[in-house]
Amino acid sequence: xxxxxxxxxxxxxxxxxxxxxxAARVVAETRVALGExxxxxxxxxxxxxxxxxxxxxxxxxxxxxxxxxxxTTAIEHNSVMRPLRHLEQKGAEISVVPGSPDGALDLESLAxxxxxxxxxxxxxxxxxxxxxxxxxxxxxxxxxxxxxPVLLDAAQTAGAWPVDVQALGVDMLAFTxxxxxxxxxGTGGLWLREGLELEPLVRGGTGSNSxxxxxxxxxxxxxxxxxxxxxxxxxxGAGVSHVLACGxxxxxxxxxxxxxxxxxxxxxxxxxxxxxxxDAAARVGLASFNLDGVSPSDVxxxxxxxxxxxxxxxxxxxxxxHQALGTYPVxxxxxxxxxFTTEGEIDAAIEALATIARG
Amino acid sequence: xxxxxxxxxxxAADQRVxxxxxxxxxxxxxxxxxxGLVTFYSSFHALRAESLLxxxxxxxxxxxxxxxxxxxxxxxxxxxxxxxxxxxxLLAIRRVQIEAIHHxxxxxxxxxxx
Numbered sequence: 224x225x226x227x228x229x230x231x232x233x234x235x236x237x238x239x240x241x242x243x244x245x246a247a248r249v250v251a252e253t254r255v256a257l258g259e260x261x262x263x264x265x266x267x268x269x270x271x272x273x274x275x276x277x278x279x280x281x282x283x284x285x286x287x288x289x290x291x292x293x294x295t296t297a298i299e300h301n302s303v304m305r306p307l308r309h310l311e312q313k314g315a316e317i318s319v320v321p322g323s324p325d326g327a328l329d330l331e332s333l334a335x336x337x338x339x340x341x342x343x344x345x346x347x348x349x350x351x352x353x354x355x356x357x358x359x360x361x362x363x364x365x366x367x368x369x370x371x372p373v374l375l376d377a378a379q380t381a382g383a384w385p386v387d388v389q390a391l392g393v394d395m396l397a398f399t400x401x402x403x404x405x406x407x408x409g410t411g412g413l414w415l416r417e418g419l420e421l422e423p424l425v426r427g428g429t430g431s432n433s434x435x436x437x438x439x440x441x442x443x444x445x446x447x448x449x450x451x452x453x454x455x456x457x458x459x460g461a462g463v464s465h466v467l468a469c470g471x472x473x474x475x476x477x478x479x480x481x482x483x484x485x486x487x488x489x490x491x492x493x494x495x496x497x498x499x500x501x502d503a504a505a506r507v508g509l510a511s512f513n514l515d516g517v518s519p520s521d522v523x524x525x526x527x528x529x530x531x532x533x534x535x536x537x538x539x540x541x542x543x544x545h546q547a548l549g550t551y552p553v554x555x556x557x558x559x560x561x562x563f564t565t566e567g568e569i570d571a572a573i574e575a576l577a578t579i580a581r582g
Numbered sequence: 583x584x585x586x587x588x589x590x591x592x593x594a595a596d597q598r599v600x601x602x603x604x605x606x607x608x609x610x611x612x613x614x615x616x617x618g619l620v621t622f623y624s625s626f627h628a629l630r631a632e633s634l635l636x637x638x639x640x641x642x643x644x645x646x647x648x649x650x651x652x653x654x655x656x657x658x659x660x661x662x663x664x665x666x667x668x669x670x671x672l673l674a675i676r677r678v679q680i681e682a683i684h685h686x687x688x689x690x691x692x693x694x695x696x
Binding site: 236239240254255266267429430439441 | 623624625626627628629630633644645646647654656657658677
C-alpha cells in the first residue's frame with residue numbers, strides 16, 4: 224500500500240501513462256487473485272466495492288423491484304436485512320426463513336418458502352453471531368430447482384473457509400476485504416455469474432466509453448463508477464496473495480484448532496454459557512457466549528481495560544439472529560480469531576474470562 | 583516556486599518515489615516497431631491481455647489508446663501483427679473481451695520518441 228501511495232498514485236483506466244497503467248495493474252492483479260481464490264472463471268465479473276455492505280446493496284437494489292419476492296433467513300446481518308426491509312417498504316415481498324435456537328437454518332421452512340416464485344434467495348455463508356456455517360450448496364440446489372438465483376454473503380467466510388462459487392452453486396457472491404482476506408477497511412466486492420444483469424447503484428465516469436453519456440453495459444465498468452480505492456485494493460491484493468500462499472485449508476485447520484481450544488477452555492469457565500454448535504469443525508473462527516450474572520458490556524469493558532483484550536459485545540448488527548438464540552436485546556460477548564492468532568492468546572483470553580467469572 | 587514548507591518529503595521517501603514504475607520497452611524486439619494494436623472497452627481487459635501475452639512470450643506494450651482508432655478505452659495494447667492469429671486465439675480462449683485488432687503503427691513522432 225505504501226508503494227502504491229508513493230510510487231504508483233495514478234488513476235486506473237483513466238490514462239495510458241505508466242503511473243495510470245501501474246495503478247490499473249494493481250487493480251487487475253487483485254481481481255485475478257480474487258478469481259483464483261473463489262474459483263471464478265472470468266475475473267472481469269468481480270466488481271470491487273468499498274465493503275460487503277455496498278456489494279450486497281448493489282446486488283439487492285440492482286435486481287429486486289416492486290412486486291418481487293425475496294427469500295432470506297433470520298440469521299442475516301443488517302447489511303442484508305436493512306436493504307430488504309427498505310425494499311419491502313417500496314413494494315417488494317420479503318419472506319424470512321426462521322432459524323433454530325442453536326443457530327441452524329430450518330430447511331423444512333426453507334423448502335416451504337421456496338414453493339412460491341421468488342426473484343432471489345439471499346443468505347449468509349456463516350452466522351456472524353455464533354459462527355455456524357450454513358449448508359449453502361444444499362440450499363442453492365433447492366433454490367435452483369425452483370429457478371431462484373442465490374446471493375451469498377461471504378463476509379465471515381471469504382479467506383477463512385473454502386468459498387468456491389462453482390462448488391457452492393451460487394449466482395452472486397458478496398465479500399469484504401477487511402476480515403479474513405487481510406485487506407484494509409474500505410475494500411470488498413461482488414461477483415455475479417454470466418447472464419445476470421444488475422441495475423447500477425451508482426453511475427458516472429469509468430474511463431471507458433468516454434464518448435457516451437450513457438453508462439457502459441459491460442463489467443466491471445458498468446458497476447464500478449468513480450475512481451477506485453487503488454491503495455486499498457493494493458492491500459486487498461496483498462492479503463489475498465497471502466491467503467493463496469498459505470492455502471485456505473491450512474488457515475481453516477489453524478482456526479479450527481484455535482476454536483476447539485477456545486470452546487474447551489470456555490467449558491471450564493464458571494458461569495459461561497456458550498451459544499451455537501459446540502463442534503469447532505462446524506464453525507468459522509468466532510464464538511458467542513455470556514457469563515451469567517455479568518452483562519456483555521461489562522465483560523467487554525473489563526476485558527479491554529484490565530486485560531487489553533478486545534472483543535465485540537451486543538447484537539452484532541443481527542437482531543433477528545439474537546431473537547432466535549434467545550439473547551435479544553442484551554446480546555452476547557463475541558470473540559473471534561484468525562490465521563494470526565496464537566494458542567497463547569486463546570489461553571490468555573480464557574484465563575481473563577475465568578478471572579472475571581470468579582469476580 | 584512553492585514555499586518549501588508546503589511540500590517537504592524525507593530523503594528516504596524521495597529515493598523511493600524516484601523509482602517510478604518502469605515503462606515497457608518501446609519496440610517489439612531489436613528495434614522492430616510494434617505494428618499491431620488491440621483495443622478494448624475496459625482497461626481491466628487491456629491489463630489482462632498484456633499479462634497473458636507477455637507470459638506466452640509475445641512482445642506487448644500498453645499505450646494510451648489512439649483516439650483515431652477507438653474512443654472506448656483509455657488503454658490499448660501494441661503487439662507484432664505477424665502474431666495476429668495466435669494473439670487473437672489466446673485472448674479468446676482466456677475470455678478477454680476486446681474491441682478489435684488493428685494493423686496499426688504509431689505516427690512517426692510517437693514511434694520515435696514514445
